[in-house]
Amino acid sequence: MSKIEQSVIQSRAIQRARIGLSLVLLATLGVSAAAHAVPIDASQSTVTATGKQLGVPVVGKFKKISGDVNFNPAQLASSYAKMQIEVGSYDMGMADYNKNVLGADWFDAGKYPKATFNSTTIAPLGGGAYQVTGNFSLKGKMQGVSFPVTPKVVGANQVFDGVLTIKRNAFGVGSGDWADTSVVADEVAIKFHIVVPTHK
Amino acid sequence: MSNPYRYTRTAIGLHWIIAFLVIAAFGLGLVMTSMPGFTPTKLKYFSWHKWLGVTVFIFAVLRVLWRMTHAAPPLIATIPRLQQIVAQAVHVLLYLLIFAAPLSGYFYSLAAGFPVVYLGMFPLPVLIDPNPALAQTLEEVHQVLVYTMAGLVGLHVLGALKHHIIDRDGTLARMLPFLER
Numbered sequence: 001m002s003k004i005e006q007s008v009i010q011s012r013a014i015q016r017a018r019i020g021l022s023l024v025l026l027a028t029l030g031v032s033a034a035a036h037a038v039p040i041d042a043s044q045s046t047v048t049a050t051g052k053q054l055g056v057p058v059v060g061k062f063k064k065i066s067g068d069v070n071f072n073p074a075q076l077a078s079s080y081a082k083m084q085i086e087v088g089s090y091d092m093g094m095a096d097y098n099k100n101v102l103g104a105d106w107f108d109a110g111k112y113p114k115a116t117f118n119s120t121t122i123a124p125l126g127g128g129a130y131q132v133t134g135n136f137s138l139k140g141k142m143q144g145v146s147f148p149v150t151p152k153v154v155g156a157n158q159v160f161d162g163v164l165t166i167k168r169n170a171f172g173v174g175s176g177d178w179a180d181t182s183v184v185a186d187e188v189a190i191k192f193h194i195v196v197p198t199h200k
Numbered sequence: 201m202s203n204p205y206r207y208t209r210t211a212i213g214l215h216w217i218i219a220f221l222v223i224a225a226f227g228l229g230l231v232m233t234s235m236p237g238f239t240p241t242k243l244k245y246f247s248w249h250k251w252l253g254v255t256v257f258i259f260a261v262l263r264v265l266w267r268m269t270h271a272a273p274p275l276i277a278t279i280p281r282l283q284q285i286v287a288q289a290v291h292v293l294l295y296l297l298i299f300a301a302p303l304s305g306y307f308y309s310l311a312a313g314f315p316v317v318y319l320g321m322f323p324l325p326v327l328i329d330p331n332p333a334l335a336q337t338l339e340e341v342h343q344v345l346v347y348t349m350a351g352l353v354g355l356h357v358l359g360a361l362k363h364h365i366i367d368r369d370g371t372l373a374r375m376l377p378f379l380e381r
Contacts, residue, residue: 054247055317093313093330100238183240 037070037080041157044195047085051168052185060101064089069196071122071151071158073130079122081132081160083194085115087139105175112139117164136164138171153198160194205273207374214263215375218256218298219353225252226350247320250309253302254318260298276369290356297349304345308338 042065050059064086071079088109092098102109119134125148133146149162167186168174174184207215232245275284306324309316313330317323328334363371364379373379 053243055320055323056247056314058314093332096238177240180240183243 037068038196038198040065040067040069040083041195041197042066044157045193047083047190047192047194049090050189050191052187053183058092058097060090060092060098062086062089063091067117067194069158069160069194071160071196073124073151076122076124076130079119081117081119081122081134081194083117083192087113087115105178106173108139115139117145132162136166138166139173141171143170154195156198158196158198160192160196162192164190164192166190203273204271206377207273208266208270210266211263211270211272212375212377214259214266218259218263221252221256221259222298222349222353225249225256226346228252229346250305250316251319253305254316254324256298257302257306260295260302263298264295273374276371278369279363279367279371287359290352290359293352294349294356297345297352301342301345301349304338304342308335308342311335311338 045065047062047065048059049062050057052058062085065083067081067083069081071081073079087107088102090098090101090107090109092101101107104111115136115138117134117136119132121133123131123133125131129148129150131146132149133144135142136145137143143166145164145166147162147164149160152159152161165187168184168188169179169181169186173188178184228245228249232242232249235242235245275287279287306316307328310326310328311331312335315323315326360372360375363369364373370380
């Protein structure tokens with residue numbers, strides 16, 4: 001082999017080593033970015049859904065929720081939020097109402113036990129607020145949603161508060177006779193208070 | 201100057217408005233509580249029933265304010281004393297019930313966790329927190345009060361008819377002036 005060929009082979013090897021090393025570094029960074037995603041503190045977090053029947057607000061709380069949040073205002077591109085809600089855990093404080101809302105006309109919780117939210121982008125709104133965009137799934141249907149969130153740091157936790165308003169008819173929640181929005185309004189406000197322990 | 205032997209037109213108007221509201225609310229109450237299941241129509245009836253109840257309360261306030269400032273005519277003198285006492289007692293109880301019945305219904309709704317939004321537009325004050333045990337009690341109180349009121353209304357109507365048809369003493373014409381001869 002000529003000296004030139006040898007040096008070309010060598011420099012290519014170095015190039016590959018460099019690429020390999022960069023990939024390893026990127027992977028490490030990727031892993032450490034993923035390591036900042038922290039499961040939410042479900043015991044301190046709340047998600048409620050409020051509907052209106054002939055003007056009267058009716059509130060219920062989802063007692064079983066889970067999720068992961070990775071929020072870094074300096075790295076919004078890699079920040080995200082994933083939430084899962086056990087639909088069957090919805091509690092309006094009234095036994096017969098709860099039973100009805102889990103039925104086929106409403107949540108159909110037996111067939112569609114989970115509602116989920118997965119964020120796609122988080123953008124700053126100024127004034128400490130952020131616009132979160134993502135996909136919300138309920139009763140087998142998915143819709144793109146976008147809503148403002150205000151993060152705060154409280155002690156050792158990040159706390160996220162906001163409201164996501166959905167139209168229940170888009171998900172078939174309250175179907176058949178119940179689709180009539182003059183009795184139960186289409187808009188439902190999903191209010192959340194998510195507490196995430198900060199990862200050190 | 202108004203005639204002290206007659207009810208004013210306002211008093212008559214208020215009497216009949218409240219009478220129709222009470223009858224409508226009671227009728228709707230009977231229908232809605234006999235509906236099975238959980239349907240939008242049932243929900244509508246419950247809301248309309250509450251709106252009627254709030255309206256009864258509003259007119260009850262107006263009725264009492266008017267009566268305090270405009271004396272009712274004295275009972276017809278030919279009516280025996282005992283009948284006068286019974287009539288007054290029924291009237292007093294009805295006055296009390298047009299406040300107590302709607303109030304019991306209102307607090308029942310709050311205790312059950314349903315604030316009242318009058319006509320679907322005006323949220324009324326939430327004076328107590330949801331309380332399932334209290335809701336059960338108030339449900340019974342409301343039922344007792346409205347069935348008592350129904351009974352008294354029945355007595356009241358029968359009494360008016362008795363005085364008009366049997367005694368022919370002009371009592372009913374005081375609330376139905378077109379009956380005057």
